[in-house]
Amino acid sequence: MHQAGKADKMTVPGTNTSGHGSASASAPEEKQASSGARRSAVLVHDRALEAYGFGGGHPFNPLRIRLTLELCEALGLISAPSYVSAEPATDEDLTTVHSLNYVRRVQGCNEPGADLADLLAYGIGSDDNPIFTDMHRACAHVVGAVLEASRLVMRGEVEHAMCISGGLHHAHRSRASGFCVYNDAGVAISRLKEEYPGIRIAYLDTDAHHGDGVQWMFYDDPEVLTISMHETGRYLFPGTGDVDEKGGGEAAGYSVNVPLEPFTHDESWIETFEAVVPEALRAFKPDIVISQNGCDGHALDPLTHLSATMRLYEHIPRRVHDLVHELCDGRWVATGGGGYDIWRVVPRAWTALWCAVSHQPLPQELPGDWLLERGLQSPVRLPETMLDALEDFPPVARAREIEERNRRTADEVLRKVVARIS
Structure with missing residues (x-):
């Protein structure tokens, strides 16, 4: 769904469009007027969204969502009014970015007699993306929630909305990839x-994978800015995300x-x-930011080589x-990823x-009841504090060399890419 040509910035409620175009959409103003002051934050989730998982020993385990929500609830950070449910995405929604042939596959x-070789050509049924029960509905539900x-x-x-079942950023137009079926x-x-012509959307991805x-x-598409910070593809799936992947045509500079x-x-x-990130976003002047918040860059994550902490x-x-x-x-x-x-990383991250989304301070300690109940089930000892103890994560070897290489990369991004955003 590549689109060329740059439209003026649209007008949406509360936006100062001075210096930009004035193409307007009346629906937001009408809705806001009828519903009163907007709420601060909601969490779009229901238990059916936890059906998205590949079973067995697959690393993509929806238990992480349940653990997170239970932790938030035990800390008193979420109450019932914070939750909003959603319907699965329709075929019409899905085919805005996916091919109809792929959606039909x-x-x-799950049908008897499905051609497994044909499905595999679409990435379905691979080790990364094994088939599971009611796969389409579970995947479409995640899309509908986001x-x-x-x-x-x-x-x-609302000001902010969070959907941690989302963040399935590897799915392509006609191929499942990297645990992601629909995008x-x-x-x-x-x-x-489609609904807000001229809108400028920034997508910010800080997952360890591109x-x-x-x-x-x-x-x-120069109306969409994508920013991805990830472990270099020299060593990690999907092997892409180099600085020189910076957008095509009139969108050169809009893939950061x-x-x-x-x-x-x-x-x-x-x-x-x-x-x-701040310089790129300020140059682009988005109307909305959609962030993907994968936390697999943590030092404890088994699938990457990064050394972040909480x-x-x-x-x-x-x-x-x-x-x-x-x-x-x-x-x-804000989505997950x-x-x-x-057990140790995802619920805390x-x-x-959610604390940032819902304007709440981050608690310092994890609740005893949650630690006791889940600690009995966890295969590893659970941390008792929200932030990691520094002594548990000693300085990495070659830290200064890594810092210098990342500084050079940032400088290159600013010179080659961000400087072209307008």
Whole structure:
């Protein structure tokens, strides 16, 4: 769904469009007027969304979502009114970015006599993306939830919306990839572009893996800015995300990739984030930010080679929160993403995300009841504090060399890519 040509910035509730175009959409104002003051934050989730998982010993385990929500509830950070449910995405939604042939393959993959060789050509039934029961419905439900979160924000009903079942950023137009079958952010972006002509959407991805699926869907579209900070593809799936992948045609500069060195630690990651992300977002001037918040860059994650701690996963959402209020009247949709240490890392990282989304301080300690109940089930000892103890994560070898390489990468991104955003 590549689109060329740059439209003026649209007018949405509360946006100052001075210096930009005035193409307007009346629906947001009408909705906001009828519903009163917008709510601060909602969490788009219901138990059916936890059906998205590949079973057995597959690393993508929906238990991580249940653990996160139970932790937030035990800490008193979520109450029933915070939750909003959503319907699965329709075929019409899905085919804004996926081919109809592909959607039909996913829909038919559970049928008796399904052609497994044909499905495999679409990435369905591979080791990464094995077939599971009611696969289409579970995948479409995730897309529908992120789409609902995006519409709630754009209609002016809430400032921020979070959907941690989302973040399936590797799915391509006609191929499942990297535990991702349908691309929830891709559909949400495409639908918002249809419903709000001229909208400028920033997609920010801080998963350890490159946000390739979203990038390629909008690679030639100057109304969509994609920013991905990830471990360099020299060593990690999907092998893409080099600095020179910077967008095509009139969108040159609108795909911002920041490949980080293996074993990048908190200080270097934060320094690189602060060097690139605020400048790119300020240059682009988005109407809404959709962030993918994979937490698989943590030192304990089994699938990557990065060395972050919870300090990073407290910092990033807090800074994104600051930036969306600075740049786009607080319009922010936050999704989940990768994260494969489901006991020690994911619940704490996404609790920190919810705290930023919902304007709540991050608690220092995990609740005793939750630790007792889940600690009996966990195969590893659970941390008792929200942030990691520094002594548990000693300085990485070659830290200064890693820092210098990441600084050079950030400088290159700013010179080659961000300087072209307007």
